[in-house]
Amino acid sequence: MSGGSFYQRDRRWHPPAYDPGYKTSITRSPQKPLIALDNTLSEMTGPVFGHETLGPLDDDMIRNFAKDGEPIGQRIIVHGRVLDEDARPVPGALIEVWQANAGGRYRHKKETYLAPLDPNFGGCGRTISGPDGSYRFRTIKPGPYPWPNGPNDWRPAHIHFSIFGHGFAQRLITQMYFEGDPLIWLCPIVATIPDKAAIERLIAPLDMANTVPMDARAYKFDIVLRGRRSTLFENRMEGN
Amino acid sequence: MVQSLDRLKESPSQTAGPYVHIGCTPNFSGIEGVFPDDLGRTMLKPETKGERIRVVGRVFDGVGTPLKDALVEIWQADADGLYPSPQETRGKADPAFTGFGRSAGDMASGEFVFDTIKPGPVPFKDGRPQAPHITLWIVARGINLGLHTRLYFGDEEAANASDPILSRIEHRSRVATLIAPKTMEDGMATYRHDIFLQGENETIFFDI
Numbered sequence: 001m002s003g004g005s006f007y008q009r010d011r012r013w014h015p016p017a018y019d020p021g022y023k024t025s026i027t028r029s030p031q032k033p034l035i036a037l038d039n040t041l042s043e044m045t046g047p048v049f050g051h052e053t054l055g056p057l058d059d060d061m062i063r064n065f066a067k068d069g070e071p072i073g074q075r076i077i078v079h080g081r082v083l084d085e086d087a088r089p090v091p092g093a094l095i096e097v098w099q100a101n102a103g104g105r106y107r108h109k110k111e112t113y114l115a116p117l118d119p120n121f122g123g124c125g126r127t128i129s130g131p132d133g134s135y136r137f138r139t140i141k142p143g144p145y146p147w148p149n150g151p152n153d154w155r156p157a158h159i160h161f162s163i164f165g166h167g168f169a170q171r172l173i174t175q176m177y178f179e180g181d182p183l184i185w186l187c188p189i190v191a192t193i194p195d196k197a198a199i200e201r202l203i204a205p206l207d208m209a210n211t212v213p214m215d216a217r218a219y220k221f222d223i224v225l226r227g228r229r230s231t232l233f234e235n236r237m238e239g240n
Numbered sequence: 241m242v243q244s245l246d247r248l249k250e251s252p253s254q255t256a257g258p259y260v261h262i263g264c265t266p267n268f269s270g271i272e273g274v275f276p277d278d279l280g281r282t283m284l285k286p287e288t289k290g291e292r293i294r295v296v297g298r299v300f301d302g303v304g305t306p307l308k309d310a311l312v313e314i315w316q317a318d319a320d321g322l323y324p325s326p327q328e329t330r331g332k333a334d335p336a337f338t339g340f341g342r343s344a345g346d347m348a349s350g351e352f353v354f355d356t357i358k359p360g361p362v363p364f365k366d367g368r369p370q371a372p373h374i375t376l377w378i379v380a381r382g383i384n385l386g387l388h389t390r391l392y393f394g395d396e397e398a399a400n401a402s403d404p405i406l407s408r409i410e411h412r413s414r415v416a417t418l419i420a421p422k423t424m425e426d427g428m429a430t431y432r433h434d435i436f437l438q439g440e441n442e443t444i445f446f447d448i
Contacts, residue, residue: 003327005365009447014253015384022255024382027302028437034447035409041362042375043388043448045325047280047315047340055275064274085248096279098263106259107271110309122274124266160256160263166327168315169448171377171386175254189255192384198252224248 004229005039006169007085015192022188023149043169044228049094051128058126061099061139065122072118073102073140075216078176078204081133082163085227089133093225096126096162097137104145104157113145138216144183156183156190165225176221179205253386256379260311265344280313280342283356288336290319290357294430295391295420298350299378302438306350310380312435314341314354314391316373321360358393358429364404371399371406378435388446391433394421409444417443 017029037043057064062071078097082090100106100123103115107123121140129135142157158175165171177184184190184203193199201224210218261269265278284292295314298306317323322333333339343352361369374391392400400406400419409415420433435443 003329006448009250011385011447013249017384019384022382022384025255025384026382027305028307028380028382029384030387030442030445031302031438032414032442032444034445037388037405037446037448038365039448040364040370040405041323041328042315042317042370042373042390045315045323045327047324047338048326049279053279058275065271083248085250087246087248096263098259098266106262108259108262108269110258122262122266122271124263124271124274126263126275160254160260162256162260162264166325168375168377169388171313172251172253173256173260173379173386174251175257189257193252193254198249201249201251202254224251226250227247 003044004231005044006167006226006228009226013195013198015194019192022192025192039167039169044167046164046166046168046170048092049128049164053094054126054128059137061121061123061125061137064125066120069120071101071121071140073121075138076141077136077138077210077212077216077218078159078221079134079136079207079210079218080204080221080223082129082135082165082223082225083133084165084225088227089129089131090165090225091129091131091133092166093129093133094126094164095129095135095223096124097159098124099139099142099159100145102140102143104143115143115145141178144181149188153188154183154186156181156187161223163223163225167228170225172225174223175202177203178219179203253384255381255384256311258309258381260309260379261344264311264342268344278342280338280340283338283341283354285336288357289334290337292428293356293358294425294428295354295356295374295433296351296430297420297433297435298345298352299380299435300437304439307380308345308347308350310345310350310352310378312343312345312352313377314356315339315375315377316356317359317362319357319360321362323362361399366404368404369399371396371403376435388448389435389443390418390446391431392419393431394419414444417441
């Protein structure tokens with residue numbers, strides 16, 4: 001495992017902090033310049049979560065909250081690989097996911113959308129990538145929902161992803177969208193990403209090869225975390 | 241034409257949104273029975289080495305309103321300055337310390353709380369010691385890319401004065417935004433560290 005510093009983050013590829021089209025960002029975006037900080041051990045290291053962290057149903061959102069039946073909705077499998085910018089697999093990455101139910105309703109006290117809760121759907125799951133960076137989980141396809149931003153803004157169907165790589169500098173939260181959803185191109189949160197090619201990195205294609213016949217369709221979603229330098233030619237660190 | 245670097249682009253970030261607690265602290269958000277405990281809720285065991293401290297604070301928006309939907313994560317070294325990470329090559333960190341904490345903030349006040357230990361010093365890349373510090377990462381609705389910052393300790397004046405990162409910050413008046421004053425609250429050494437996303441006292445955030 002190489003342990004050097006991480007490649008610089010391309011901040012023009014990520015959404016800017018301030019985007020008036022996404023109103024909440026207006027008062028929550030730092031306005032002063034970020035201070036560039038060469039990675040130290042504090043950023044190059046990060047917490048590690050072992051497979052003992054996981055319960056047997058953590059990656060199965062169809063069953064992990066089910067009370068008296070299975071949740072309503074389209075059964076899907078989401079799978080892919082966690083890679084770094086050099087296309088190397090990132091094994092042992094903790095992936096946490098959360099989403100609305102099939103009607104577009106989140107199980108949350110502050111959620112006011114009129115679509116009903118599903119008594120058999122919680123909406124959270126997690127898994128850890130394998131030695132080849134691969135991961136998969138099972139869920140139902142989330143519904144789109146309206147949200148208070150413009151007078152008539154709707155979120156496309158999406159699943160939130162939180163990913164831990166090997167260093168705290170790799171920490172990332174993003175969202176996965178579904179191929180063919182026309183709401184993707186109308187959404188102010190999606191539109192915070194300046195580059196269409198970057199948005200397309202977040203759209204999971206239908207993957208018929210991995211579909212389970214007569215059961216669940218599959219979507220493939222690869223996640224790329226920051227790459228890191230080899231330590232070979234870097235300044236020697238204390239004790240190294 | 242030249243050869244291709246064959247490099248991938250990092251997945252672009254998207255906001256954690258208003259319901260980040262469903263995924264990251266489900267028990268806190270009322271979804272019980274899926275995970276036995278929320279990740280990062282407990283950093284300590286009785287046998288963890290080091291001085292017990294509490295870190296508290298709130299995250300304020302540009303209007304001065306505390307965020308109640310933020311998620312704050314911390315990462316820090318153990319009492320000897322070692323990280324509990326496979327990337328740590330200088331020694332073995334205290335096995336009774338996770339180094340990682342996660343707080344959803346109080347539902348009513350937005351206050352985050354971490355019960356932890358004071359970290360030991362960690363070397364800068366050239367070998368000089370850094371002042372003891374905690375790394376913070378903040379996400380919330382309206383934050384499009386997670387914010388990295390640090391907490392330094394107000395009672396480490398000498399170490400802070402010679403810290404290689406603090407000492408090269410051009411705008412000296414901003415350095416104080418990274419330093420948490422020490423108080424005693426309920427008999428516990430407490431470092432109060434409010435984060436300001438905007439305004440006169442905007443916290444220093446790092447591009448790491």
